[in-house]
Amino acid sequence: MALADEVLRGSFHAIGKAISLVENGAPEGRDLLERLHARVGDSLRIGLTGPPGVGKSTAVDEMAAVLRARGEKVAVVAVDPTSPFSGGALLGDRIRMSKAAGAGDVFMRSMATRGESGGLARATQDAVDLLDASGRTFIFIETVGVGQSEIEVSRAADCVIVLLSPESGDGVQAMKSGLLEVADIVAINKADRGGADRLEHDLRTAFELGLRPRREIPILATQANAGIGIPELVATVEAFVFARKASGAFQERRRLGMEDRLRKIAEFLVQKDLWGGEGAPERVKEAAERVLRRENSPYGCARALIREALR
Ligand SMILES: Nc1nc2c(ncn2[C@@H]2O[C@H](COP(=O)(O)OP(=O)(O)OP(=O)(O)O)[C@@H](O)[C@H]2O)c(=O)[nH]1
């Protein structure tokens, strides 16, 4: 497949096309991933999440600039689960303010929900795999930190940065919503607004009280729109990754993440075969009639449907 080769060569145009295929759930997308799977796994995946408007895109952009300056190949995937129809608009928005994208060698992509639940998380992971195979060395995944599906997306990353701001009770919200439970690193952004020390103190207290008893969570102050604290944030990510690799925790997380992903893909494929396969509607109808004629139980028939679909 020519597209697979172009993706491997790192063509942005090809990567964009390939991501659209997985985003739309097209079979060609899955074929592509089968062709490229042996080239996936070298890139570092960094999740970035936090409340709306906290400065995630700005911070990603600045981090990308730092990494790009030393020759890393960066990609940014911005996930937008809340508004299925605004993907295009948001993409424009995100690229407008992008310093790194302006330089032309940071790949940027916005992903929006299409269809069934869980589809976005799956498509995002597929997109990240494609970017990985294409030779991107750092892949940022930006998600708005509200709701369970976002938290699921960030679990696919090797390192998750949670961004908070000192204003508007972000800290309390983050503790309540479970956002801090996915944090490997916390960045208190908009430190120029004041109150960063107070928030840091509250977070440390919360951590000490057992919110995250096992690990020390680094807390940094940043001012993303001025680039302040961003090189330190990059260094903190790298120190985290280095330590996790040394202890084996890095691979362990990847394995757990992959187990999770495989379960979801398997469920998706079984469902597709069950309800979308050839003759599926007729089989269900017959099965229902059999139950109503008292020839078999609902569970017996459901098992038979699964057996037939998997045949
Ligand atoms: N004062 C101040 N403003 C900042 C800082 N970082 C970012 N901003 C501004 O905050 C606004 C929102 O920044 P974004 O980077 O778009 O925030 P976001 O978290 O990506 O927003 P969503 O993706 O919509 O959730 C922009 O106007 C930024 O310029 C900061 O450290 N201090």
Ligand SMILES: [Mg+2]
């Ligand atoms: Mg953003």
